[in-house]
Amino acid sequence: MSRYVLGRILLLLPTLFLASILIFAIISLSPGDPAQIRLGTEATPEEIAAERERLGLDKSIPVRYAIWVGDVLQFDLGRSLVNNRPAAQLVAEAFPNTLRLVFFALALSLIIGIPMGIFSAVRQNQPVDLAITGLSSLGLAIPSFWLGIMLILLLSVRYQWLPPSGAGDPDAFFTANLKFLIMPVITIAVSNIAVFSRFIRSAMIDTLGADYVRTARAKGLREGAVLRRHALRNALLPTVTVLGIQFGRLLGGAVVTESVFAYPGVGRLVISSILNRDYPVVQATLMFVVLAFLLTNLLVDISYAYLDPTVKFDGN
Amino acid sequence: MSSQEVQATSAAAERMARVVAPKRFGFIRRLVRHRLGLVGGVVLLLLAVLAVIGPYITPYDPNEPHLLDQLAPPSSTFWFGTDELGRDIFSRTIVATRPAMVSGLLAVIFAATIGATSGLITGFFGGWVDSTIMRVWDTLLAFPTIFLAIGIVAILGPGWINAVIAIAIVNMPVFSRLVRASTLSAKGQDYALAARSIGASNSRLMFRHLLPNTIMPAIVQMAIAAPFAIVVEATLSFLGLGSQPPDASWGNMLSDAQGYLRRSFTYAVFPGLAITLVVMAMNFFADGVQDVLDPRRIRAGRGE
Numbered sequence: 062m063s064r065y066v067l068g069r070i071l072l073l074l075p076t077l078f079l080a081s082i083l084i085f086a087i088i089s090l091s092p093g094d095p096a097q098i099r100l101g102t103e104a105t106p107e108e109i110a111a112e113r114e115r116l117g118l119d120k121s122i123p124v125r126y127a128i129w130v131g132d133v134l135q136f137d138l139g140r141s142l143v144n145n146r147p148a149a150q151l152v153a154e155a156f157p158n159t160l161r162l163v164f165f166a167l168a169l170s171l172i173i174g175i176p177m178g179i180f181s182a183v184r185q186n187q188p189v190d191l192a193i194t195g196l197s198s199l200g201l202a203i204p205s206f207w208l209g210i211m212l213i214l215l216l217s218v219r220y221q222w223l224p225p226s227g228a229g230d231p232d233a234f235f236t237a238n239l240k241f242l243i244m245p246v247i248t249i250a251v252s253n254i255a256v257f258s259r260f261i262r263s264a265m266i267d268t269l270g271a272d273y274v275r276t277a278r279a280k281g282l283r284e285g286a287v288l289r290r291h292a293l294r295n296a297l298l299p300t301v302t303v304l305g306i307q308f309g310r311l312l313g314g315a316v317v318t319e320s321v322f323a324y325p326g327v328g329r330l331v332i333s334s335i336l337n338r339d340y341p342v343v344q345a346t347l348m349f350v351v352l353a354f355l356l357t358n359l360l361v362d363i364s365y366a367y368l369d370p371t372v373k374f375d376g377n
Numbered sequence: 378m379s380s381q382e383v384q385a386t387s388a389a390a391e392r393m394a395r396v397v398a399p400k401r402f403g404f405i406r407r408l409v410r411h412r413l414g415l416v417g418g419v420v421l422l423l424l425a426v427l428a429v430i431g432p433y434i435t436p437y438d439p440n441e442p443h444l445l446d447q448l449a450p451p452s453s454t455f456w457f458g459t460d461e462l463g464r465d466i467f468s469r470t471i472v473a474t475r476p477a478m479v480s481g482l483l484a485v486i487f488a489a490t491i492g493a494t495s496g497l498i499t500g501f502f503g504g505w506v507d508s509t510i511m512r513v514w515d516t517l518l519a520f521p522t523i524f525l526a527i528g529i530v531a532i533l534g535p536g537w538i539n540a541v542i543a544i545a546i547v548n549m550p551v552f553s554r555l556v557r558a559s560t561l562s563a564k565g566q567d568y569a570l571a572a573r574s575i576g577a578s579n580s581r582l583m584f585r586h587l588l589p590n591t592i593m594p595a596i597v598q599m600a601i602a603a604p605f606a607i608v609v610e611a612t613l614s615f616l617g618l619g620s621q622p623p624d625a626s627w628g629n630m631l632s633d634a635q636g637y638l639r640r641s642f643t644y645a646v647f648p649g650l651a652i653t654l655v656v657m658a659m660n661f662f663a664d665g666v667q668d669v670l671d672p673r674r675i676r677a678g679r680g681e
C-alpha cells in the first residue's frame with residue numbers, strides 16, 4: 062500500500078513539471094505586454110523598456126522560466142502586477158471561498174442526488190423513474206451560467222430576496238454571509254444532482270441484479286435491509302470516485318459560476334488575472350489549481366483502492 | 378425429421394444468421410427503435426436544417442437596430458422581444474444556431490482526427506513515441522477543462538475559430554486514449570499478424586487494417602463530446618473569449634443580457650433555452666448511439 066502511494070506521488074512530479082511549462086507557455090505566448098498595460102498608453106518607449114527590465118521581461122523566455130521555477134521551489138510565487146500583493150496571499154484568500162462553495166454544493170448534490178437515484182433504480186421504468194431521469198437529463202443540459210442568470214432574475218431582481226453578487230463581508234462570521242452562497246450553490250448543485258442521481262441509479266440497477274442480492278432475498282431478508290445493506294453499500298463504492306472527480310474539477314472549475322455571481326473565488330481570480338495580464342497571479346493560481354486537481358485525483362485512487370478489497374496494489 | 382423439428386431448426390438457423398450477419402442498415406434501424414435516441418436525432422436534424430436555412434427565414438435582419446423598440450418585451454411584432462440596441466432577439470437566436478452547431482461539429486471532428494491518429498501511432502509503435510505523446514496528453518488532462526480552454530484562447534486571442542481550436546485541443550487526450558487502448562489489443566490479433574506476414578507496410582497496417590477496427594469508441598466519444606463542445610463554446614463567448622459582437626451567438630447574447638436584467642425580464646431567457654434544447658437533444662442522441670452500438674453498456678452518469 063505505502064509503495065503504491067509513494068509511486069503515485071512520484072508520478073505527480075513529471076506531470077507537475079510539464080504543467081508548469083504549459084502554464085509558462087500560456088503566459089509567455091499570450092499577446093499583450095504587461096509593462097505597456099501597467100503604464101498605460103501615455104508611457105514613452107524608454108519608460109516601458111525600464112519597466113520591462115524591472116519586471117524581468119527583458120530576459121529570454123527559458124531564463125525567465127528558470128527564474129520562476131527557482132522562486133516557486135523557494136515558495137516565492139511573486140507579486141501581483143496590479144496591486145503588488147503577494148500572489149500566494151491572493152490565492153490563499155480566494156481558496157476558502159471556493160472551498161466553501163464547492164463543499165455546500167456537493168453536500169446538497171449528494172443529499173438530493175443519492176435518494177433520487179435510489180428511488181429511480183428501485184422503481185425502474187415506472188413513471189417516477191421516468192420523471193427523475195427526465196429531470197436529470199434537463200439538469201445536465203442546462204448551462205450553468207444561464208441557470209445562474211435565471212436565478213438572479215428571479216430571486217434578486219424580481220423578488221429581491223437574495224443579493225445578486227459578491228460573497229459578503231469577509232470579516233463577518235460566515236453565517237452572516239450564507240445568503241451570498243445560496244444561488245451559486247444551487248447553480249453548481251443542479252448539474253451535480255443530475256450526475257449523482259444518474260450514477261447511483263445505474264450502479265444500483267447493477268447491484269440489484271447481482272447474485273448476492275438474490276441470495277440476500279432468498280434467505281428472507283427484508284427488502285429494506287437488502288437495499289440498504291447489500292445493494293446500496295456496493296453501489297456507493299464507485300460513487301466515491303465520481304465525488305472525488307467532481308470535487309477536484311470544481312475546486313478550480315467553478316469559473317463560470319463565480320463569474321456570473323462575481324464571487325471572489327479561485328476561478329474568478331484566474332479569469333480576472335488573465336484579462337489583466339497579471340502574470341504572477343495567473344501562474345500561481347493555475348499551478349495551485351493543477352496541484353489541487355492532481356492531489357484530489359490521487360486521493361480518490363487511494364481511497365478507492367482502500368475501500369474496494371478487489372483492487373490490488375501491484376502498481377498496475 | 379418431423380416438420381416441427383424442421384421449423385424449429387430453420388428458425389434457429391435464421392436467428393443465428395441474424396446474429397452472424399447484421400443487416401446493413403441495422404444501426405439506423407436500431408437507433409429508430411431507441412425512442413429517446415430517435416427524439417434526439419429528429420430534433421438535431423431539425424436544428425441542422427435551421428442552422429442551414431436560418432439566416433434566410435428570420436423575420437428581421439439579426440443585426441438591424443430598431444431604435445424606438447429597445448429592450449421591448451415579447452410581442453406579436455418581436456416574438457422574443459428586442460435587445461439593448463433594439464435588435465430582434467428571435468432572429469438573433471435563430472441565426473446563432475449555425476455557429477453553435479458548427480462549433481460543436483468542427484471541434485469534435487478536429488479533436489477526433491488528431492486524437493485518433495495519435496492514439497493509433499502511440500498504440501502501434503509503443504516505446505518512447507508512446508510515452509512521449511501520452512505524457513503530453515496527461516499534462517493536458519491535469520488541467521480542469523475550462524481553464525485549459527481559457528488558457529489556450531488567451532494565447533490564440535479571443536474569437537470564434539480560436540475558441541473552436543481550444544475546445545478541440547482539450548478534447549484530444551480522450552480520443553487518443555480510447556484509440557490507443559483498442560489499437561493495443563487489436564495489433565496482436567490474427568488479422569493484424571496475417572497482414573504483417575504478407576508484408577503490409579506500417580502505414581498500410583495502421584490505416585487499412587487497425588483503424589477501421591479501433592475507431593468505434595472514438596465515434597461514440599464524438600457523440601458524447603459534441604454537446605459538451607457547444608456548452609464550452611457558449612461559455613467562452615459568455616466570458617468574452619469566443620464569438621465576438623456583433624455576430625449573434627447564444628453565449629455573447631447571454632453576456633449582454635446580464636447587463637440588463639433589471640430592465641428586461643425576458644432578454645436572457647431565450648438564448649439559454651436554445652442551448653439547453655440543443656444539448657439535451659445531443660445527449661439523447663449520444664445515449665441512443667451508445668446503447669445501439671453496445672447494448673451491454675452500463676448506463677453511467679456522465680457529468681462534464
